[in-house]
Amino acid sequence: MSEERKTLWQRLYSPIVLSLAIRNLKLNKFRTILSMIGIVIGVFAICAMGMIGAGFTEEMNSMISDTADTLTISPIGEKVIDGTTTTGFSAKDLRDIESAVKSVTNGYDMIPMYSSSKYVYIGKETTMTTLSGMDSEAINTLVTLTEGTLPRGSTNVIVGETFAEDNDLRIGSRITMLSSTGQEVTCRVVGIMESTGMMNFGFSTDSAVVGSIECYTAIVGDNHGLYDKVIVRAYDPTELTAIDNAIEKKMNGKEDKDSDDTVYILNSYEIMEIFDEIMSMSTIFTTIISGISLLVAAVAITNVMLMSVKERTREVGILRSIGTFRSQILQMFLYEAGMIGLIGSIIGTVLALMAAPLFLYGMIGSIEAMLSVGVLMYVPIGILIGLFVCLISGLYPAWKAANLNPVEAMSTD
Amino acid sequence: MDSIPVVELHDVSKIYPMPAGDVHALNHVNFSIHVGEFVAIMGPSGSGKSTLMNIIGCLDVPTSGIVKINGMSTSDMKDDELTIHRRDNIGFIFQKYNLISLLTAYENVEYPLILKYGRHDTTTRTADLLRMVGLTDAQMQHTPYELSGGQQQRVSIARALANDPTFLLCDEPTGNLDSKMSTQIMELLKDLHSKGRTIVMVTHNPATAEYADRIVIIRDGVIVNE
Numbered sequence: 275m276s277e278e279r280k281t282l283w284q285r286l287y288s289p290i291v292l293s294l295a296i297r298n299l300k301l302n303k304f305r306t307i308l309s310m311i312g313i314v315i316g317v318f319a320i321c322a323m324g325m326i327g328a329g330f331t332e333e334m335n336s337m338i339s340d341t342a343d344t345l346t347i348s349p350i351g352e353k354v355i356d357g358t359t360t361t362g363f364s365a366k367d368l369r370d371i372e373s374a375v376k377s378v379t380n381g382y383d384m385i386p387m388y389s390s391s392k393y394v395y396i397g398k399e400t401t402m403t404t405l406s407g408m409d410s411e412a413i414n415t416l417v418t419l420t421e422g423t424l425p426r427g428s429t430n431v432i433v434g435e436t437f438a439e440d441n442d443l444r445i446g447s448r449i450t451m452l453s454s455t456g457q458e459v460t461c462r463v464v465g466i467m468e469s470t471g472m473m474n475f476g477f478s479t480d481s482a483v484v485g486s487i488e489c490y491t492a493i494v495g496d497n498h499g500l501y502d503k504v505i506v507r508a509y510d511p512t513e514l515t516a517i518d519n520a521i522e523k524k525m526n527g528k529e530d531k532d533s534d535d536t537v538y539i540l541n542s543y544e545i546m547e548i549f550d551e552i553m554s555m556s557t558i559f560t561t562i563i564s565g566i567s568l569l570v571a572a573v574a575i576t577n578v579m580l581m582s583v584k585e586r587t588r589e590v591g592i593l594r595s596i597g598t599f600r601s602q603i604l605q606m607f608l609y610e611a612g613m614i615g616l617i618g619s620i621i622g623t624v625l626a627l628m629a630a631p632l633f634l635y636g637m638i639g640s641i642e643a644m645l646s647v648g649v650l651m652y653v654p655i656g657i658l659i660g661l662f663v664c665l666i667s668g669l670y671p672a673w674k675a676a677n678l679n680p681v682e683a684m685s686t687d
Numbered sequence: 688m689d690s691i692p693v694v695e696l697h698d699v700s701k702i703y704p705m706p707a708g709d710v711h712a713l714n715h716v717n718f719s720i721h722v723g724e725f726v727a728i729m730g731p732s733g734s735g736k737s738t739l740m741n742i743i744g745c746l747d748v749p750t751s752g753i754v755k756i757n758g759m760s761t762s763d764m765k766d767d768e769l770t771i772h773r774r775d776n777i778g779f780i781f782q783k784y785n786l787i788s789l790l791t792a793y794e795n796v797e798y799p800l801i802l803k804y805g806r807h808d809t810t811t812r813t814a815d816l817l818r819m820v821g822l823t824d825a826q827m828q829h830t831p832y833e834l835s836g837g838q839q840q841r842v843s844i845a846r847a848l849a850n851d852p853t854f855l856l857c858d859e860p861t862g863n864l865d866s867k868m869s870t871q872i873m874e875l876l877k878d879l880h881s882k883g884r885t886i887v888m889v890t891h892n893p894a895t896a897e898y899a900d901r902i903v904i905i906r907d908g909v910i911v912n913e
């Protein structure tokens with residue numbers, strides 16, 4: 275076979291050169307393992323952090339995406355009605371808010387509601403809940419029932435899934451609250467609301483009890499007909515910030531928020547954006563840390579490879595003198611670096627696959643996200659990065675070896 | 688002689704720049720070797736014998752002058768071409784044996800074959816060569832450190848012969864051996880010469896030089912006597 279006709283593969287793959295590289299790695303086991311530790315740690319760091327970050331984001335996204343379309347508007351300005359100081363939204367306030375929303379879009383739901391904290395007595399237990407009152411149309415828009423019916427009349431309520439589980443409530447169960455006049459009011463659970471999840475920036479059903487306006491008024495009183503909260507839901511979440519600004523301008527008379535405001539607006543879209551920003555910042559941060567550990571590994575491998583070249587200078591001279599190509603010498607050292615990289619990064623990736631679920635479980639109590647593409651993607655990424663880093667680190671030492679003068683190399687001891 | 692020489696040196700100089708001043712290892716050397724010759728190069732230590740051998744063997748390049756292999760100037764050849772030339776046409780035998788310590792005797796001899804053909808030796812060639820130079824089958828599986836100097840030199844001769852080169856370059860092949868062993872090695876070389884190989888050998892020992900049919904003496908980088 276003439277040299278010119280050799281295929282690229284035949285030029286890249288020399289079994290004899292590979293076996294020399296393997297023998298050398300085995301001969302210097304201790305050094306090989308030491309240099310591998312660096313790459314194991316580096317790949318482990320990049321993989322584990324990547325997996326945890328991806329798993330966390332995955333989990334968070336599935337929790338918050340449903341609710342990132344909501345503005346929760348609360349009153350903070352005081353009003354004096356019939357000689358009493360109070361807060362709440364009047365019918366005029368609601369009209370103002372609605373006109374502000376309409377100036378931006380027609381794709382919205384607006385849900386005014388009453389709400390206040392109440393003690394609830396269930397059997398012998400006492401717990402705290404947020405009792406909300408709204409009309410059935412509003413309930414229908416805001417929540418999804420997993421079972422039962424919407425509450426009607428003054429003694430029917432629906433409760434959140436989590437609240438029901440925690441307190442062992444079913445359809446037909448009874449809960450008791452104290453009215454403002456001190457009378458016990460017992461209500462029947464007629465429906466269970468689907469959980470809105472842990473990361474909820476809109477209306478959270480989790481520990482909520484919801485009744486009709488009639489029911490709410492019977493228990494809490496009517497506060498001069500002032501609403502406690504308004505929820506605005508935009509069909510297009512990207513319009514949320516514009517709506518937010520319009521309401522700010524209308525109600526607070528300026529676009530920036532400060533203490534003289536009459537309303538306070540919680541924008542779930544903005545919260546999600548902040549959350550995304552924090553996530554991407556922490557991703558950048560962890561990537562930098564992993565990058566540094568990989569850099570340290572790269573330096574260690576370059577160092578080990580330079581030592582290897584130095585030790586084997588004579589051998590390289592002999593190999594060259596009896597007809598080994600420069601490219602084969604280059605390969606011999608790159609094989610060596612590549613094998614350190616391959617084995618090291620496989621170990622690092624496997625360790626990351628074991629550690630990431632532990633961290634994820636500790637952080638979010640679920641390892642389901644481990645099986646997502648975003649997380650498993652880090653297996654090939656980790657191995658490729660480790661291999662790549664090692665090959666790059668080995669390039670200079672290998673090049674140095676390949677370009678040794680055979681005579682001078684052979685005469686070293 | 689009218690045949691094209693195996694190697695021709697025209698006005699070849701080799702200068703090593705050193706802090707204390709340039710070392711002229713070879714000084715305007717003109718020299719050629721023809722097919723079938725057995726040339727001995729003699730001279731005191733440091734006179735440039737090894738430098739001359741390395742240039743003849745295309746292991747090193749001269750600072751000035753022209754080296755021709757089979758009529759072709761080496762300055763026109765790429766490193767890969769010179770490497771192929773060393774692999775296929777030249778057998779090197781060094782004073783220090785220069786075996787690969789990672790490999791067994793067998794693997795050392797097989798190595799040039801793998802280099803040339805890209806696969807392991809499936810014939811009996813490697814073993815035949817080792818038997819020819821006098822190694823037992825058990826010794827073939829030993830690494831160089833497990834062999835005596837004489838055995839190592841035999842392995843290195845077998846390795847030099849692996850790709851059946853026409854040209855053997857021996858730099859003090861018996862320099863590290865006792866006289867009995869030296870004689871055996873020289874008989875081997877004599878035999879290879881009688882089978883048609885061209886041999887160039889550096890030696891200190893006049894008795895060893897006796898085997899050659901042409902003796903060249905070099906002093907301070909200059910050939911003083913043919």
Ligand SMILES: Nc1ncnc2c1ncn2[C@@H]1O[C@H](COP(=O)(O)OP(=O)(O)O)[C@@H](O)[C@H]1O
Nearest residue numbers: 682703710712731732733734735736737738739
């Ligand atoms: N790589 C080198 N660098 C500097 N000087 C060298 C080198 N190789 C050989 N020399 C010098 O060149 C001269 C010839 O060396 P060499 O050819 O090895 O001599 P010999 O083989 O005859 O003993 C010596 O003076 C030696 O010191």
Ligand SMILES: [Mg+2]
Nearest residue numbers: 736737738858
């Ligand atoms: Mg010498």
